[in-house]
Amino acid sequence: MTTVELAYKIRRHAIEMTHASHASHIGSALSVADIIAVLYGKVMKFFPDDPKNDKRDRLILSKGHSGIAIYSALAEAGFFPIQELNRYYENGSNLSGHVSHKGVPGVELSTGSLGHGVCVACGMALAAKLDKKQHHIYAIMGDGENEEGSVWEMSLFASHNKLDNFTVIVDHNNGQAMGTCQEALGFTNLAAKWRDFGFETVECNGHSHAALEKALLTHISEKPVCVIAHTIKGKGVSFMEDNLLWHYRDPQGEFYERALKELEVGWNAQCSN
């Protein structure tokens, strides 16, 4: 499966899962879909039949509210049956709204409270370094998550310890629960901040698979890497794009039909290119 097809499937599952469950964080799942597709489709080493194989690369979803995107990618990668996705948010299922490791093969860590996952990932990177293991640790965080102080504790620590086996990817869609990042705390120029805190920092278009692949696979220093992926919240569904309403709203009725239609049209267009 190409990364483009995987991204399409992640988005499609995300729309269907949020529709069926009447739950959400759809905007965030759509913004991160390409990042996750490139990681699973091109960059990371993983073993669906042996999920805990020590040679696997680790991916921590620090922005746990995008659980649907990870669940979809894992199901498509063969970690568990795709029909399991229908049970998202259901009473008694394993698939909670925020990503959960319990009973879900392939999920490394349960998250949901922001500013945790990146720090745990950093610990995994330090352990791998000490044991001279070759796998890489990736952590995806939201841009609003940069408001958590623990993130900056971690960034000092990771750069001080030269964790060059560690990549933080910021899904920079500029949208938080209450508005834009600028409106919340007025922070600007994330790349400069990460650079100052000692990370080899690159910016890229978070929806261009070629750009993501290049950013994720290029590493020129001993420093840990930060990829600031510029994304659009709700990417792929016009009426959700950059629309705060769809941070936490589930697509029903006409919205649902239109969302699926738009994704399909987009996918067909990419296929014919």
Added chain:
Amino acid sequence: MRNAAIKKLVELAEKDRNIILAVGDLGYGVLNDYRAKFPEQFFNAGICEQNMTSVAAGMALEGKTVFTYSIANFPTLRCVEQIRNDAAYHDANVKVIAVGGGFAYGSLGMSHHATEDIAIMRSLPHVTVLAPGDLSEAEAALELVYRTPGTCYLRLGKGGEPRVHLSSDNLDLRYGICLMDGTKVCLLSTGGILSEVKKAAEKLNIAGISTALYSFPMVKPLDQETLYNCAQKFDLIVTVEEHNINGGFGGAVAEVLAEMPQKKAYLRRIGLHDEYSSIVGDQAYLRNCYGMSAEKITQTVRELLGEKA
């Protein structure tokens, strides 16, 4: 107590290279020996307790046994959500060590008094909680948290505690340890206040009030059987802790006793009465101010028995 535990950690780290000690920029001097011997098994996380705890969880998920070390409330309250979500929920081998339980840091002030830590850590599922009472218990406790799978909290004193038990050999910290037997009153102690409680028990016995003394270094899981037996046997059970009486060791004992269908003893909890310790003074002074010195414990027991103090 601190030095006794660290000495034990040095012994263990020599044998198990997966032991890691993480410190939150504290422990200068105390940890020199460990640091010199095991530079690969040590890191200073900086003044960053939240990240220290999450990093410890991440390393533990990769097969390490990580001790996080800081003083008073810094490795616990400051990062309680990291202990909850990252360590305990994932059953990660993270062993949180706080030095300076209770008023050990005396005149440094209330920020450095750990007086709610037991209650908060005990409320977290999958977290084992230990508050050893003397040097011997501290040595045994360090070994026990190392051998207990999952996340543990070890509350130590600071320094200068007397040895109550002769040695740590044959000490099983999972159960209430009977130090003195008696028939009327039973004093239950957790943490570094043990030496005061022992003095109180001795005074009461000299005064003709038959008093038993148990040390409960393990607050969670709590040895319910010993508590059942004590509640049937004695007229009065008094818990003593250098901690808020709400939610801590006394609270834990109260929960067990409240659910007993029949019992003889009634319970009184000695500790900080739901307040912050705002008085300036050293540990002994503060213990006395807040009713936890041997004299005050003795006085409280006598009053409870209807005697004039």
